[in-house]
Amino acid sequence: MSLAVASFSLSTAARWAFLFLACSASLPVIYAQVDTFEFQTEEQQQRFRQLSDELRCPMCQNTNLTGSSGGVAEDLRREIHRMIMEGMTNEEIEQFMFERYGDFIFYKPRLRMETLFLWFGPLIFLVIGGAAAFVISRRAQQKERKASELDDAQREKLQALLKAQG
Amino acid sequence: MGRLAFFLPVSGFIVLALLLWRGLFLDPKELPSMLIDKPMPEFQLPTVDGDTISNANLPDQIFLLNVWGSYCLPCLVEHPTFMRLSEEGEIPVIGVNYKDQSELARSWLETNGNPFAFSIEDSNGRFGIDLGVYGAPETYLVDSEGVIRYRHVSVLDERVWAEEFLPAIAELRAEDI
Incomplete structure (x- = not known):
């Protein structure tokens, strides 16, 4: 009886350990795409996240810039990062996108x-x-x-x- | 009143059905370009052959600007059309080698033939962003003043050339006279 309990708790522990390993291994992979850019402040990073969440990838029709692996989305994320680091406001960045890609780029059109x-x-x-x-x-x-x-x-x-x- | 109450909803339904029917055949990939009737964006970039060029090197007549890449299969499909256009001297074609490597681009041109007067090398896609490009192939029609007048997304074959570009070019030439 006690043997059965011990083996049960051992396998549970192993299962938890496996789950933990799996989670900790996959988490950094999920966020790697966003975190390759370096920012000076938390606020800049926040704005980057917000803008690439709210702007639509022009190539892939229904994915935001954050979620898209398309070439253009990659370039636009790089541009957003550059513009944030140059001190441009969200409105200026949105205007930049609008002048090139039109209303389509916004999930919430103007x-x-x-x-x-x-x-x-x-x-x-x-x-x-x-x-x-x-x-x-x-x-x-x-x-x-x-x-x-x-x-x-x-x-x-x-x-x-x-x-x-x- | 009874007739109106019958025909109003029915005609409303027919109009809506026709709109939605038409919508089935629209290409959602074809986004309107923001650069129509705007001048070509400023650039100073190398060509795939290593020369440095800028807006001043663009032809002072109507020309095509074709966005291509060696990785791009549809570009091979439209390639014969551009070869014919440049061999027959119908219109100058400038290439934009979009997000490619110059060695690959050069060997692609060697293998398949080079219809371009020159190809602007846009290795990081920055010039493409200014043009509003979202993937090769795309083709722009630029007038003699360097103003973008028309854009076609995806393959430009002989049918597209005859149905879309020839009328647009005829219109531009009529303006110039």
Whole structure:
């Protein structure tokens, strides 16, 4: 019995050790892509992370710069790092990207004439759909009310029936 | 009123269906270029042959700027078209050797033939960023003033040349006169 317990705890310990090793071995690999750049302050690194998370890789359609291994994404990360180190603000860096790659580079496109429909199109559809639903439900209500009302002939008949009943 | 209530949603549905149907055949890889009607970005770079060049070395007539690399298979597909264009002297073609190594680029040109007046060497892709390039092959049509007028992403074969570039060039030449 005690032997069984000992072997159980031994294998659990081994399993935990393996898990720990696996995690500690794979973690640095996951973040290696981001951490190859050197920064002077925590804030610069933070901004780098934020910008490469929020900018889209132009080549790979639906990956941000952080997650993409595409050649262009690599170059753009390098450019973001350079611009941060040169002291440019986030707005200036975003403008740099916009001038070259347009609205596509932003996951959250800027509010401009060209992007108005993108921003407010869903709202227009919601208003149209809401109005249609409102009109339909009101009409149905009116119809129901009309159906439950009696016309003059029916009312006379009802009176007659009631009288006959006593 | 009854007719309107029927036709409005139906026509709305048809319009939406047509839009979405068309959307099925759009190429999501073809992004609009921000550089249309803007001058070529400033550059001073080596060619793959080692000469240093800048904007001043660009032709003062309408020309093509083709982004290529020795690693790029689609570039081999469009290569015969550029060979024909340069052999027949139809239009000068300038290359941008994008994120490549100059030895590989030179041997690629030796093996397959060189249609380019010269190839700008953009080994780290920095010039490509200024052009808004996101991968080879891409081809730009530049007018005699050095202003970018048209961009085609991916392979430029004879069909694309006839259907997209010839009309665009004819329009530019008409402007110049």
